[in-house]
Amino acid sequence: MRHGFLVTLGLAVCATFAPAVGGGRVDAQEMTQEQALRLAFPPPARVERRTAYLDESHLARARALAGRDAEIESTVVSYYVGFEGDRPLGAAYFDAHRVRTLPEVLMIVVDTAGRLQRVELMRFAEPPEYSPPARWLGQLIGRVLDDDLSERRGIAGITGATLTTRAVARAARRVLALHQVIDPFEVGPP
Amino acid sequence: MLIRSMSSISRALTFAAVVSVSLFGALAPALSAQQTDSARIAELERRLDAVSLELERLSLGMDVVQADSSIMGLGPAASKVYQVTQGVSIGGYGEILYENFDSNREDNAPATSLDVIDALRAIVYFGYKFDDRLLFNSEVEIEHANEAYLEFAYLDYMLTESIGARAGLLLAPLGLVNELHEPPVFIDAKRSFTENRIIPTTWRENGVGLFGNGETLTWRLYVMNSLNGAGFNASGLRGGRQRGIRALSESLGVAARADYVGVPGLMVGASGFFGGTGQGRELNGTRVDANLLVWDAHVVYEAYGFDLRALVAGASLDDAAELNQLNALAGAAGVGDEMLGWYVEGGYDVLNRMETEHQLHPFARYEKLDTQQSVVPGFTAGPANELTAVSLGAAWRPAPQVVVKVARQLISNEAETGTDQWNVQLGWLF
Numbered sequence: 001m002r003h004g005f006l007v008t009l010g011l012a013v014c015a016t017f018a019p020a021v022g023g024g025r026v027d028a029q030e031m032t033q034e035q036a037l038r039l040a041f042p043p044p045a046r047v048e049r050r051t052a053y054l055d056e057s058h059l060a061r062a063r064a065l066a067g068r069d070a071e072i073e074s075t076v077v078s079y080y081v082g083f084e085g086d087r088p089l090g091a092a093y094f095d096a097h098r099v100r101t102l103p104e105v106l107m108i109v110v111d112t113a114g115r116l117q118r119v120e121l122m123r124f125a126e127p128p129e130y131s132p133p134a135r136w137l138g139q140l141i142g143r144v145l146d147d148d149l150s151e152r153r154g155i156a157g158i159t160g161a162t163l164t165t166r167a168v169a170r171a172a173r174r175v176l177a178l179h180q181v182i183d184p185f186e187v188g189p190p
Numbered sequence: 191m192l193i194r195s196m197s198s199i200s201r202a203l204t205f206a207a208v209v210s211v212s213l214f215g216a217l218a219p220a221l222s223a224q225q226t227d228s229a230r231i232a233e234l235e236r237r238l239d240a241v242s243l244e245l246e247r248l249s250l251g252m253d254v255v256q257a258d259s260s261i262m263g264l265g266p267a268a269s270k271v272y273q274v275t276q277g278v279s280i281g282g283y284g285e286i287l288y289e290n291f292d293s294n295r296e297d298n299a300p301a302t303s304l305d306v307i308d309a310l311r312a313i314v315y316f317g318y319k320f321d322d323r324l325l326f327n328s329e330v331e332i333e334h335a336n337e338a339y340l341e342f343a344y345l346d347y348m349l350t351e352s353i354g355a356r357a358g359l360l361l362a363p364l365g366l367v368n369e370l371h372e373p374p375v376f377i378d379a380k381r382s383f384t385e386n387r388i389i390p391t392t393w394r395e396n397g398v399g400l401f402g403n404g405e406t407l408t409w410r411l412y413v414m415n416s417l418n419g420a421g422f423n424a425s426g427l428r429g430g431r432q433r434g435i436r437a438l439s440e441s442l443g444v445a446a447r448a449d450y451v452g453v454p455g456l457m458v459g460a461s462g463f464f465g466g467t468g469q470g471r472e473l474n475g476t477r478v479d480a481n482l483l484v485w486d487a488h489v490v491y492e493a494y495g496f497d498l499r500a501l502v503a504g505a506s507l508d509d510a511a512e513l514n515q516l517n518a519l520a521g522a523a524g525v526g527d528e529m530l531g532w533y534v535e536g537g538y539d540v541l542n543r544m545e546t547e548h549q550l551h552p553f554a555r556y557e558k559l560d561t562q563q564s565v566v567p568g569f570t571a572g573p574a575n576e577l578t579a580v581s582l583g584a585a586w587r588p589a590p591q592v593v594v595k596v597a598r599q600l601i602s603n604e605a606e607t608g609t610d611q612w613n614v615q616l617g618w619l620f
Contacts, residue, residue, distance in 0.1 A: 051242040069547055078246045096250045100620075101279045102319075105250050123250075125319065126279065127327055128348065128403055135405045139454040152542040152549065156455025157492030160370040166590060 033094065036107040036120050040092050041082030047092075052077045052182045065145060066177035070170040081184055090117050091184045095171040100163050102126050108175040112185055116143045116172060130161040132168055140168075145176035279317035283619040285310050285373040287380070290612040297606040309335040323348040340434060342394050346401075353402045356412070359434040362393040363410035363447035364461040365486050366501055373617025377497060377537050377551070378581050379595040380613055383559045384531030387426030388503045389486060390417075396434050397445075406452035416443035419467035419480045419513045422525040424572055426561040427484070427505060430467060441466030441479070455493035461486050473512045480509040495542035497551065502532035511566045522572030528564035533557035537585065549587040553597075556580055573604030583613070591619040 037047050054062065054075040062072050082089040090111045096103055102125035109118035119140050124131040136158055140149075148154030151162075151169040158165050287310045291303040312332045319325045329341035344358030361369045367376050367385045371392055385391050397414030415437045421429030432438065443465020450458045462485040468478040486503035507513070510527035519525065537553035557579040562571035583597025595615040601608035 051239070074245070074249070076242055076245050078242050094246070094250055100281050102277070125277075127317065127325065127346070128352075128354065129401070129408075131403070133403070133405050133451065135452060136454045147543070150542075152495055152539055154494065156453075156494075157497075158454075159451075159457040159490045159492060160375065162375065162590065 031120065031122050033107075033122075036122060037080055037082075037092060039120060040080075040107065040109045040118050041089055044084075045089055046083045048081045048083065050079055050081060050184065052079070052178075052184075054181065058181050062174075062177045062181045065180055066170075066173045067150075069166075070173040070177070072174055072178065077178055077182065079182070079184065088112055088185045091179060091182075092118075093175045093178065094122065095175055096123075097167055097171055099124075099126050099130065099167045104164070104167055104171075106168065106171050108172060110176065110179045114144055114176070114179065116140050116176070119168075119172070126164070130158075130164050132158060132161070132164050137168065140172055143172065145173060145180065149173055149176070277319060279315070279319070281315035281317075281620055282313050283315075283372040283374075283617070284312040285615055285617040287616075288612075288614040290614075292610045294609075295606070296602050296608045296610075299607075301609040303609055303611075313341060341392060349400075352404055353400065355398070355400055356410075357398040358396070359394055360397045360399070360412055360414060362389075362395065362414065362445050362463060363412065364393065364445065364463060364484060365389040365391070365503060366488050366490065366499060367391050368393050372619045373595075373615060374587065374591055374593045374619045377499065377535050377553045377585070378555050378613075379583060379585075379597040379615040380581075380599070382501070382531075382533050382535075382555065382557055383577065383579055384501065384503050384533055384557060387428055387559065387561050388505050388529050388531050389484060390426070390428040390431050393431055394434060395432060396437055396439070399445075406450060407448060408451055409448040410446065412445045414443055414445055414465075415439040416441040416465035416469070417467045417482065418469045419478075419482070419507075419525075420469070420471070420517060422467070422507070422513060422517065423519060424523050424525060424562060424575055426525075426529060427482075438469040440470035441468055443482075455491055457488075457490040459488055461488075467507070467513075468509070471516055473516055478509050478512045478516065480507065480513050482507050495539040496536065497538075497553075498536040500532070500534045502530075504531070505529040511568060514566075514569060520569070522562075522570045522575075524565060524569040526560075526562035526565050526571065526575075529561045530563045531557070531559035531561075533579075535581075547589060549585075549590065551585040551587070552583070553585060554580075554582050574607050575603070577601060577603040577608060581613075593617045 041047055054077065059072065059075055066072055080092040082092070090109050092107055092109045094105060094107055096105045103123065104125070105123035107118070107120040107122055108116065111117040119137045121132060121134070121137065139156060143149050149169065149172055151157060151165045155165065155169050286308065288307045290305045291301055293301055295301050310333065313329050315329050317325060317327045325346050327346065328343040331339045331341040333339060340359055342359050342361050344356050344360055346354045346356050348354040363369060365385050367381050368389055368391045370376070381391055395414040397412045399410065399412030401410045402408065415432060417427060417430035418432050418438055419430060421431070423429055443463055445461070445463045447461035448459055462483065464481070464483050466479045467482045468480040471478050483506045484503070486501055488501040489499070491498045507525065507527045510525055514520070514524035533555055535553065535555035537551035539549045539551050541548055541550045560576040562575045565571050580600045581597045583595060585593050585595040587593050595617070597613045599613055600610050
């Protein structure tokens with residue numbers, strides 16, 4: 001093979017530089033609910049699991065808030081409220097949805113002002129090149145449920161991963177809509 | 191006095207005792223019932239909680255494992271969300287293209303191109319995830335309704351969460367379209383000339399390499415069988431693709447790409463390929479290496495309804511004279527030893543502020559290409575190979591993964607033989 005040196009060179013360059021340029025991402029596939037919740041509400045915060053049971057009016061309101069393309073099907077919504085003493089810190093929701101044919105699971109944390117506080121990729125079963133980088137997810141932080149929370153408006157895209165972009169934007173709208181309806185920091189869940 | 195007081199106290203105590211006994215007798219059944227109700231309510235709450243935990247587990251994935259222990263007071267659902275996912279992934283895309291050519295060329299001579307409706311591509315995507323680290327990915331393509339190809343087929347092995355090894359029939363990681371060639375993804379109704387003749391999309395060859403998806407940098411580095419120079423001609427490199435079909439591998443090449451993705455919506459990067467294209471051919475007893483360098487630099491910005499892209503690509507070919515002789519090409523028909531092309535294009539979703547899922551992107555592209563920017567002595571550059579193309583059109587997406595594009599494409603070249611055309615594309619992706 002006359003160009004064997006190219007193979008050697010290529011693999012040597014890969015081996016040399018690959019660790020340097022590929023690091024820095026959380027190992028999402030190893031992340032557990034517990035780990036994610038500790039990121040959201042670090043100790044000594046207390047975490048309380050709650051379940052909201054939505055009636056038809058709740059469901060209709062959530063759907064209207066989320067918009068047509070962010071489907072809300074379940075009337076049973078589990079979420080986790082973090083407390084420091086008696087003071088609530090935020091509410092964490094775990095949203096599972098399909099990207100192309102395989103699922104993605106996000107932890108989406110909403111603060112007491114109704115803003116997105118944290119978005120963590122928990123699971124991504126599609127090929128890894130379509131997964132949303134943490135830096136890209138970071139643009140969601142501080143967002144509220146408004147018209148700009150859309151991949152067609154205020155959410156920048158991921159080149160070549162349109163379906164991922166849409167799935168994440170829809171999940172954010174869905175969670176914020178449910179959060180408004182559930183209102184976990186007030187009298188309690190419906 | 192004391193006795194009277196004692197007697198009063200005694201009567202009071204007796205009265206209290208009688209009242210207490212009477213009340214106890216009256217309330218005892220009620221208290222018992224309350225205790226029973228409390229127990230039943232507690233049991234119902236426990237069952238509801240169990241059902242909601244089970245629903246959550248099903249929603250987040252069947253592969254959620256039970257917690258080893260109670261964690262942070264969360265109960266058994268506080269557990270791994272993702273351990274192992276296996277299974278088949280199916281997708282696909284396709285495009286049908288109608289090209290309607292003007293009857294006259296730019297020099298007013300009659301045009302020779304005939305109108306065509308082509309079922310250009312129909313692709314089925316199959317993937318299989320063996321476990322967290324190992325997956326198979328492929329596209330099986332039917333072109334022009336009757337040509338079957340394996341567009342790509344490779345195995346990925348994730349060395350870490352962000353770095354993987356890849357082997358198989360690979361897409362060359364050059365340019366904007368070669369790896370992302372689904373019709374709803376690229377802007378215009380047709381791929382650019384630059385990414386057809388210099389970067390010969392869809393360029394796929396057999397190889398092995400590494401890839402990385404970092405937070406700010408994505409990259410690929412492959413060793414692949416090279417192009418075959420026997421297919422090069424004056425219009426570029428497209429004929430040199432071996433497409434994995436019993437591909438000659440006397441000449442290998444290295445393809446590399448790096449993109450900065452640190453700003454959401456922005457991708458800035460460059461890519462290159464270097465390798466011999468002689469594939470073992472000899473001229474007068476001397477092996478012809480015909481080393482080829484293909485490179486590109488590109489930028490994409492997608493946000494606020496805008497989709498803006500620019501790309502410049504070039505190629506440098508050694509031993510072009512020898513290749514032309516081997517390929518029996520002479521005069522202006524010979525392959526250039528330098529090629530250059532570039533384009534800028536953009537679209538905007540004019541419906542992005544409206545309450546509709548429909549998208550409507552007017553778009554425009556301006557492109558320059560010269561596949562004979564330089565030719566070796568003894569050959570001439572054909573003026574028809576230096577062209578300018580302008581596209582103006584609109585893409586309507588009734589759903590994000592379905593597109594209908596209509597574009598007017600104005601094509602001119604230095605020989606003034608360009609023919610303008612209308613393009614209508616129907617594309618889908620799922």
